[in-house]
Amino acid sequence: MAFIKVADGSGDTYLHEQLNLLVGQGVSVVSFWLGVLYSIFSVSHLVFLPQEVARIMAPIAGVSALIFFCLTLAARRRMFAPSQGHPIAVSMIGLVLLNSIIHMLLTHDVLQSTNIMLALVGAAFFILSTRWFVAVLVGGLTGWVGVLTQLPASETRVHFIFGMLTSVILASIIHYFHYQNIARLEISRADENRGRQELERFFSLSLDMLAIVGFDGYFKQVNLAFEDILGYTAEELYAMPTDTLLHPGDLDASRMRLQRMIGEGSKVDIFESRVRCKNGSFKWITWNAVPLPELQMIYVAGHDITERRRIETDLKERNIELSALNAIILSITSNLEPDKVFQEIVDATQRFIPHVHGATLQVLEGRDQLVTRAWTRNKITPDILTFYAGEGIAGWAVSERTSVNVPDVHSDPRFMQGSKKVDFQSLLTMPLLVGDKVVGVLSVEDMERNAFGLEEERKIKLIAGYAAVAIENARLYNEHAIAEETLKNYTDHLQSVVESRTSELRSAQDKIVAQKGLQQEMDLARQVQTSLLAQEIPQMDGYVFAATAIPARYVGGDFYDFVRKNDICNVTLADISGKGIPAAMLTSTARTLIRAAMKYESQPALVLSNMQDAIYPDLSHAEMFGTFFAASLDPKTATFTYANAGHTETIWWQNKNRRIERLPATALPIGIIPNNEISQQEILLCPGDILVFYSDGITETFNPQDELFGVDRLMEIVRKNRDDLAHTLAQRILTEVDGFANGAPLVDDLTLVVLKVTPRVDSFKFQINLQQFDDAVRYIRRTVEPYGTDFAYQVELALSEVITNIAKHAYDEKSGELTGQISLQENGVILDLYDHGKIFDPSDLPEIDFEEAHTSGYGIHIVRQIMNEVDYSPAGEDGANHWRLAKWLTGDNA
Numbered sequence: 001m002a003f004i005k006v007a008d009g010s011g012d013t014y015l016h017e018q019l020n021l022l023v024g025q026g027v028s029v030v031s032f033w034l035g036v037l038y039s040i041f042s043v044s045h046l047v048f049l050p051q052e053v054a055r056i057m058a059p060i061a062g063v064s065a066l067i068f069f070c071l072t073l074a075a076r077r078r079m080f081a082p083s084q085g086h087p088i089a090v091s092m093i094g095l096v097l098l099n100s101i102i103h104m105l106l107t108h109d110v111l112q113s114t115n116i117m118l119a120l121v122g123a124a125f126f127i128l129s130t131r132w133f134v135a136v137l138v139g140g141l142t143g144w145v146g147v148l149t150q151l152p153a154s155e156t157r158v159h160f161i162f163g164m165l166t167s168v169i170l171a172s173i174i175h176y177f178h179y180q181n182i183a184r185l186e187i188s189r190a191d192e193n194r195g196r197q198e199l200e201r202f203f204s205l206s207l208d209m210l211a212i213v214g215f216d217g218y219f220k221q222v223n224l225a226f227e228d229i230l231g232y233t234a235e236e237l238y239a240m241p242t243d244t245l246l247h248p249g250d251l252d253a254s255r256m257r258l259q260r261m262i263g264e265g266s267k268v269d270i271f272e273s274r275v276r277c278k279n280g281s282f283k284w285i286t287w288n289a290v291p292l293p294e295l296q297m298i299y300v301a302g303h304d305i306t307e308r309r310r311i312e313t314d315l316k317e318r319n320i321e322l323s324a325l326n327a328i329i330l331s332i333t334s335n336l337e338p339d340k341v342f343q344e345i346v347d348a349t350q351r352f353i354p355h356v357h358g359a360t361l362q363v364l365e366g367r368d369q370l371v372t373r374a375w376t377r378n379k380i381t382p383d384i385l386t387f388y389a390g391e392g393i394a395g396w397a398v399s400e401r402t403s404v405n406v407p408d409v410h411s412d413p414r415f416m417q418g419s420k421k422v423d424f425q426s427l428l429t430m431p432l433l434v435g436d437k438v439v440g441v442l443s444v445e446d447m448e449r450n451a452f453g454l455e456e457e458r459k460i461k462l463i464a465g466y467a468a469v470a471i472e473n474a475r476l477y478n479e480h481a482i483a484e485e486t487l488k489n490y491t492d493h494l495q496s497v498v499e500s501r502t503s504e505l506r507s508a509q510d511k512i513v514a515q516k517g518l519q520q521e522m523d524l525a526r527q528v529q530t531s532l533l534a535q536e537i538p539q540m541d542g543y544v545f546a547a548t549a550i551p552a553r554y555v556g557g558d559f560y561d562f563v564r565k566n567d568i569c570n571v572t573l574a575d576i577s578g579k580g581i582p583a584a585m586l587t588s589t590a591r592t593l594i595r596a597a598m599k600y601e602s603q604p605a606l607v608l609s610n611m612q613d614a615i616y617p618d619l620s621h622a623e624m625f626g627t628f629f630a631a632s633l634d635p636k637t638a639t640f641t642y643a644n645a646g647h648t649e650t651i652w653w654q655n656k657n658r659r660i661e662r663l664p665a666t667a668l669p670i671g672i673i674p675n676n677e678i679s680q681q682e683i684l685l686c687p688g689d690i691l692v693f694y695s696d697g698i699t700e701t702f703n704p705q706d707e708l709f710g711v712d713r714l715m716e717i718v719r720k721n722r723d724d725l726a727h728t729l730a731q732r733i734l735t736e737v738d739g740f741a742n743g744a745p746l747v748d749d750l751t752l753v754v755l756k757v758t759p760r761v762d763s764f765k766f767q768i769n770l771q772q773f774d775d776a777v778r779y780i781r782r783t784v785e786p787y788g789t790d791f792a793y794q795v796e797l798a799l800s801e802v803i804t805n806i807a808k809h810a811y812d813e814k815s816g817e818l819t820g821q822i823s824l825q826e827n828g829v830i831l832d833l834y835d836h837g838k839i840f841d842p843s844d845l846p847e848i849d850f851e852e853a854h855t856s857g858y859g860i861h862i863v864r865q866i867m868n869e870v871d872y873s874p875a876g877e878d879g880a881n882h883w884r885l886a887k888w889l890t891g892d893n894a
Contacts, residue, residue: 027088028075034092035068038099053106060102064095209285209302215262217241220297229285229304231278247274247282261291261298272305284309341474342374345467349444350376353459355451356444357424362394363440363471370394370441394441397429401438403457404429407450426451430460432468439471483672493623538562538569540635542687542760542824546727548734550697550750558695558749559587563598567636570598570607573629573647573751575695577671590615590626604630604643605666605680612645612670612678625671629693638757638786640691643680645670648696651715653722655688655757655826656787656889660715684786688826690729691755692718697748698733701741709740726756761823769815770807776818777803783822784829787889795829795887798866801859802833802883810837810881819880828868828888834880840872 042061045054071088209229212221219237227233230245246254250273261269269289274282283306291298342361349359362370393414397404406427409415415427424445432440442464446452537545547560563570572594576586590611597610607630619625629650631642642650646669649662667678685691694714701709714733721732730752737750762783766776781796807813816837823830864870869886876882 027092028072030089031068031071031075031092034096035065035072038062038065038068041065041099056106057099057103060099064099067095068092209300209304211300211302213242213298213300215296215298217243217258225302229277229283229302230275236278245275247276250274258298261289262293264291275302338471338474338478339373341470345442345463345470346374346376349442349460349463349467352463353444353456355446356456357447358445360443360445361440361467362443364398364438370398373440393427393429394443397431397441398438401431401433403431403461405452405457407452423447425449428452428456428460430457430464432464432471434468434472437472439468439475442467479673536562538564540569540633542638542758543569543633543635544726544756544758545753546725546730546756547753548730548751550734550746558697558751559591560693560751560753561591561594563595565598565602567634568602569633569635570604571629571631571633571693571753571755573693573695573753574626575647575697575749575751576626577624586615586618586622586624586626589618590628594628594630602632603680604632604641605678608643608645608667608670608678612676616671616674619671620674625669627669627696633755636762637782638685639682640685641680641682643667643678645676645678646672648694648699649711651690651692651694651711651718652683653688653690653718654686655690655722656686660719662711662715685757686786686826687757687759687824688722689757690718690722690726692729692733693753693755694733695749695751697746697750698737698752700748701737701750702744702747703740703742704744709737713740726754729756730754759823759825761821763819763821765817765819767815768803768807768818769811770804770813773800773803773807773818780822780831783824787829791887791889794866795831795885798863798885798887799831801863802885805840805859806833806835806837806881806883809840810835812838827890828886830869831883831885833883833885836875836880839874839881 038061042058042065045058045061049057071092207225209225210223211219211226214220218241219234222234222237226237243251243255254271254273257269257271269291270286271289272284272286275285276282283304285302286305288301289298290300342363346359346361350356353359358376360372360376361374363373365371393404393406393409393412396414404414404427406412406415406429408425409427410425424447426446426449427443428445429441429443431438432442442460444452444456444460537547545562547562549558549560551558558575559573561572563572572591574587574590574594576590593611593614594607597607601607601610608628611628615626625646627647628645629642629647631640633640642663644650644663644665645667646665649664652661652663653659654661663681663683666681668676670676692714699709699711699714703709713736717733717736718729721729724732733752733754734750764776764779766773766779768776777796777800780799781792784795785792803818806818807816810816816835818833818835820831820833823832860870863885866887867885868888869884871884873882873884
């Protein structure tokens with residue numbers, strides 16, 4: 001299909017149209033000067049002609065002048081098409097001829113015969129066509145000769161010579177301009193044809209809609225994109241006004257915009273409107289329009305933005321929905337009292353899905369009992385107040401942990417028979433999950449069947465996520481409030497007991513002091529508790545510990561300990577609530593239980609769980625609790641596994657990422673609730689990493705202005721002094737805490753343990769062959785795993801290639817021994833591999849031909865691309881070939 005549908009006329013037709021345009025443009029100038037000339041004629045006729053002739057000629061000349069001036073005004077305001085230029089020009093010449101003939105007949109002025117000749121030649125100029133020029137010229141000469149034959153013989157010769165000379169001169173001038181115009185028009189036509197071809201090619205390739213629209217409101221040219229986007233063919237578009245394509249809501253605005261463009265001229269306008277497709281739907285199109293008033297055309301380009309407008313509309317709806325959801329979330333989470341939270345959840349659900357008949361919240365209490373705690377309907381049937389997991393639709397949602405959309409509850413076999421009295425038809429039920437734990441069920445009901453679709457499911461799922469968290473928070477708040485009340489009662493009781501015991505102790509102390517034995521007893525107690533602390537700091541290659549403990553009184557409730565079991569180093573910290581002798585006694589018990597648990601268990605979580613089972617009755621009876629931290633360090637794999645029961649967060653400086661993190665607790669403090677579930681976490685340590693374990697006596701130190709030292713100050717000290725030795729960093733922390741306190745007495749015990757990972761070297765030995773070298777590769781990968789998964793994978797890939805070369809070339813695919821060592825640095829690793837096979841020189845490898853499928857050397861090429869350093873030394877004095885590979889975290893060799 002051609003991209004434009006216009007008639008292709010002949011060359012003469014094209015020139016004729018263009019000459020029509022020139023003639024039309026010339027009417028304005030010629031008619032104006034003819035109007036001026038005939039205004040002068042009108043006045044001169046009144047002055048110089050006889051009165052009886054002037055009465056006729058002066059009005060005729062005046063009316064002619066008025067006609068010429070009107071034609072000038074019409075041409076300047078473009079009140080006629082260029083194609084009407086020829087008829088108007090011929091009419092102008094006819095008016096000149098009429099004036100000349102009337103003047104000659106009335107005055108017998110032979111000079112008017114020459115004026116007639118000039119008018120005929122002027123007509124030929126306006127017509128500007130060879131055949132018309134000759135016809136007019138021949139007819140004019142014939143008429144002129146006929147006029148001259150009627151004149152006296154003495155005047156005929158003079159006028160004939162004068163007229164012929166004038167005609168030849170004018171004809172020559174006219175023909176010169178005629179052919180100049182023809183040449184220019186031919187050049188213009190060639191340029192326009194080339195431009196038309198380029199435009200046609202551009203139109204055909206454009207994915208946007210391109211068109212030319214006339215001022216009459218009809219398409220003149222369109223491209224294929226119109227059919228692709230709107231479905232109309234070009235013939236269908238040419239036959240309909242553009243207004244019929246517009247959406248009724250955009251019609252008035254589009255018409256006003258068109259009128260403004262026509263009035264303002266060639267000014268680019270950009271606007272959007274909805275356009276009707278052939279299938280009856282509407283698409284949003286953004287238009288760029290440029291009007292060309294001189295051609296009575298508008299060039300437009302349209303781009304389909306329907307999808308963008310749909311997305312914008314969806315975003316607006318989602319923003320409105322999110323705003324409403326945010327308000328709902330705030331209202332749900334603003335309360336912590338369970339009953340208020342329950343009612344707010346169902347109220348918010350009905351506000352978020354307004355067409356529902358009602359909403360119901362059932363909370364899972366115990367292991368399998370679903371109890372209805374809130375609803376929005378005025379009436380509720382008593383027999384749906386309580387379910388059990390697996391019973392009814394709500395119970396099925398709990399057991400399957402998935403939403404249930406029931407279009408008709410009375411036809412669903414899961415609907416309980418005792419609940420048939422309900423007045424709703426559709427039911428949408430969503431389990432409330434916190435992780436893998438079900439805390440309840442949220443349901444919405446509707447009076448109609450099939451009332452809920454995907455949109456309602458999405459909305460209730462959004463509400464359910466926040467409702468589950470709100471219910472769990474309310475439960476924890478309730479438990480916490482009960483625990484606080486219990487703790488408060490215990491604290492009040494303990495304070496009373498302490499005050500009583502303090503009074504008694506003071507009395508006893510006075511007696512002891514009087515007997516000069518108090519100081520010795522207190523020193524002895526201090527020595528006993530100090531002896532419970534680890535007497536030796538573990539010494540391990542690549543790991544440096546520093547530890548200290550400062551009681552707030554002579555004895556305290558904090559302790560740290562180190563236990564070595566095979567190659568594993570176990571670290572424990574504890575903080576028993578309270579101070580003095582009661583806390584110290586429970587601390588000693590806890591330390592003994594932890595050490596006993598470590599004999600049988602290697603997992604920190606199990607160690608704390610076993611200790612909890614043994615010490616919980618004592619803590620509960622004493623109405624005290626404790627925070628405990630247990631960890632195991634595997635120095636070979638740099639694996640640090642920890643469990644934290646309510647203890648302070650561990651500060652971890654990650655050297656490879658140059659950032660600091662806080663490792664949170666994995667369980668509640670021991671002694672708060674029975675059967676406290678304790679989990680554990682695992683991290684990998686790199687050289688340069690630092691772990692800081694501490695009691696809250698450090699972060700909760702007050703200065704004289706009653707400000708807390710806080711975790712942020714502690715993290716900043718670690719960040720600034722990360723390059724110090726472990727004991728230097730520990731001393732720096734204690735110094736900063738002491739300076740911050742500025743002489744204020746300690747309010748709690750201080751315990752601090754610092755672990756710094758330092759560079760180390762691990763040696764290894766493996767038997768390898770071409771088929772079996774996985775043990776060596778796995779060992780190296782596990783050793784460098786702390787540097788990151790991608791880093792370890794690249795080292796593993798390079799090492800596999802090198803070991804393959806050793807097995808293949810050094811040992812001729814037979815078994816051989818591979819020894820070496822891996823140096824773990826803060827900025828990367830260095831691998832030294834030794835074999836006693838044949839010498840292999842990588843420099844002897846031929847250049848890699850990447851187009852040859854079986855060319856050798858790919859492996860070494862890959863190794864050099866991956867590793868920052870690759871060096872091979874043949875057998876020396878020790879008789880071993882040596883490979884050295886280095887990989888840096890920074891990617892350079894510095």
